[in-house]
Amino acid sequence: MxxxxxxxxxxxxxxxxxxxxxxxxxxxxxxxxxxxxxxxxxxxxxxxxxxxxxxxxxxxxxxxxxxxxxxxxxxxxxxxxxxxxxxxxxxxxxxxxxxxxxxxxxxxxxxxxxxxxxxxxxxxxxxxxxxxxxxxxxxxxxxxxxxxxxxxxxxxxxxxxxxxxxxxxxxxxxxxxxxxxxxxxxxxxxxxxxxxxxxxxxxxxxxxxxxxxxxxxxxxxxxxxxxxxxxxxxxxxxxxxxxxxxxGTLAQLPQRAHWRDSFETALKSVLPQVRILGCESPRLWNTSCFIAPQFENLRWVGKLDKLGFEISTGSACSTAKDELTPSASAFSLTSEETRRILRVSSYFEQDQKDWQSLADAFQSAFDELSEEASASPVISL
CATH class of the missing domain: 3.40.640.10 (Type I PLP-dependent aspartate aminotransferase-like (Major domain))
Known part of the structure; x- marks a missing residue:
């Protein structure tokens, strides 16, 4: 994983x-x-x-x-x-x-x-x-x-x-x-x-x-x-x-921020309408938080988990609660948008290949979710 x-x-x-x-x-x-x-x-x-x-x-x-x-x-x-x-x-x-x-x-x-x-x-x-x-x-x-x-x-x-x-x-x-x-x-x-x-x-x-x-x-x-x-x-x-x-590892930060940025560029190719929160502000080099344009976040998390990637829907303290998180309020998100928030956060063990593999996994997850949605008579968010 x-x-x-x-x-x-x-x-x-x-x-x-x-x-x-x-x-x-x-x-x-x-x-x-x-x-x-x-x-x-x-x-x-x-x-x-x-x-x-x-x-x-x-x-x-x-x-x-x-x-x-x-x-x-x-x-x-x-x-x-x-x-x-x-x-x-x-x-x-x-x-x-x-x-x-x-x-x-x-x-x-x-x-x-x-x-x-x-x-x-x-x-x-x-x-x-x-x-x-x-x-x-x-x-x-x-x-x-x-x-x-x-x-x-x-x-x-x-x-x-x-x-x-x-x-x-x-x-x-x-x-x-x-x-x-x-x-x-x-x-x-x-x-x-x-x-x-x-x-x-x-x-x-x-x-x-x-x-x-x-x-x-x-x-x-x-x-x-x-x-x-x-x-x-x-x-x-x-x-x-x-x-x-x-x-002993803090000198690597600019390079690691670049890996995150490259992931976000690749993500935009998979999900052109994705909204990345805080991208215009200074951020932690390891964090990318975004609103997927389609499908609820728990469906993304479940699909990516099966593909071998563990990500989050946001704060672990709020994942199981049906409420607006502080950041959702800060960016004036609706409750429906909040249900599409995803957060990925690396640490020093993850490298450039891991970030690229995650971007590829999002493509696979999107393809599978889209196929499931087209086969179902119920429209999925």
């Missing part, structure tokens, strides 16, 4: 699996225990924390190991809800992942403002600056770094600077950016998050990096008292290993 759903999750890289397995075998001791074996595990966790902090250019004391971005995003909004007044407000972009938009609405009912995007799927810095100048009750702004659906990149660096200039905490869901693009500038953010499984680490491990000591769970002194519970050293070690691997 050729895997093209890497924005949903990535497989463990070979070196990461080896590091994970070794840590499982040799680093199983509880790092909070008082004997030497536990101390060695504790030291390895500290080393991994220092390594990741150096990669992001932040203080190691600002890193909290967590289960992933969803937990972290919830913790950020919970923290600000408990420390703020009842009339304080938060501002989020209209395209945020549900792990941001849902806790924002939960912890700040009727006190969430939305920063809309333009016709290209990008938030307006001018609108953000105007809002910050006129609204003095906003205590938190949250804007994603890159869309998990379309791959469109947001101007989060400039947004972070604007918020800092106005004394407002800037939070960034960087789940899709980290592991795919250089991450030097995240020290500009007041807080940011990542999930290890988006860049070759196991599921269930991630980071919240923040200047504020945000509490997660009570009942233990782990993570400087912020998140009680025994640390998963094997997962932490694997995430550090995955980050090392990513840093």
């Amino acid at each position: 050729a895997y093209f759903d890497n924005n949903a999750t990535t497989p463990l890289a070979g070196t990461v699996f080896e590091a994970f397995q070794t840590a499982l075998e040799k680093g199983w001791a509880n790092p909070s225990s008082p004997y030497r074996q536990a101390a060695r595990v504790r030291a390895e966790i500290s080393r991994a924390r220092d390594q990741l902090a150096a990669a992001f250019g932040v203080n190691a004391s600002h890193l909290t190991f967590v289960s992933g971005a969803t937990e972290s995003n919830n913790a950020v909004f919970s923290y600000f809800a408990h420390k703020s007044s009842n009339d304080s407000r938060v501002l989020i972009s209209s395209i945020e992942h549900p792990s941001v938009s849902a806790p924002a609405k939960w912890y700040f009912p009727d006190r969430v403002d939305l920063l809309e995007t333009d016709g290209k799927g990008i938030v307006s810095l001018e609108a953000l600056e105007s809002f910050l100048q006129s609204e003095n009750k906003t205590i938190l702004v949250s804007i994603m770094a890159a869309s998990n659906e379309t791959g469109v990149l947001q101007p989060w660096q400039e947004a972070a600077k604007l918020c800092r200039a106005h004394g407002v905490h800037f939070h960034c869901d960087s789940s899709q950016w980290i592991g795919k693009l250089p991450h030097d500038d995240f020290s500009l953010c007041s807080s940011f998050v990542c999930s290890g499984h988006k860049f070759g680490a196991p599921k269930g491990i991630g980071l919240l990096v923040g200047e504020d000591a945000m509490p997660f769970f009570h009942g233990g002194g782990q993570e400087e008292g912020r998140r009680g519970g025994t640390e998963s050293y094997p997962s932490i070690e694997a995430m550090g290993c995955a980050m090392k691997g990513v840093e």
Whole structure:
């Protein structure tokens, strides 16, 4: 099978699996225990924390190991809800992942403002600056770094600077950016998050990096008292290993973006009326999200699956739900168009031949779907 759903999750890289397995075998001791074996595990966790902090250019004391971005995003909004007044407000972009938009609405009912995007799927810095100048009750702004659906990149660096200039905490869901693009500038953010499984680490491990000591769970002194519970050293070690691997591959990005662009050119030959979302904006090099002119997306996914290609209908968190996704709203799509959205997303394991093979598979899938439609008395969308 050729895997093209890497924005949903990535497989463990070979070196990461080896590091994970070794840590499982040799680093199983509880790092909070008082004997030497536990101390060695504790030291390895500290080393991994220092390594990741150096990669992001932040203080190691600002890193909290967590289960992933969803937990972290919830913790950020919970923290600000408990420390703020009842009339304080938060501002989020209209395209945020549900792990941001849902806790924002939960912890700040009727006190969430939305920063809309333009016709290209990008938030307006001018609108953000105007809002910050006129609204003095906003205590938190949250804007994603890159869309998990379309791959469109947001101007989060400039947004972070604007918020800092106005004394407002800037939070960034960087789940899709980290592991795919250089991450030097995240020290500009007041807080940011990542999930290890988006860049070759196991599921269930991630980071919240923040200047504020945000509490997660009570009942233990782990993570400087912020998140009680025994640390998963094997997962932490694997995430550090995955980050090392990513840093050695970022020089290949222009070439890989060209492979994606060539796929889209080939796709237009198969489906001349295809609409590619975000193609006029800077995007993640690995992502192509588009509206097929014919046939519902689940039919495409099923047909391509049988042909040996795994793709998605968009966000994995929304695939099974009959609702408009944030990106669908950003591009003013109808519910009928939303049912024809497809997303393909590669990672470093996929090469130019894989992209070309995927384009060929779309031709085969289209031929089969068209033949089925012509043989049926029911008109297929």
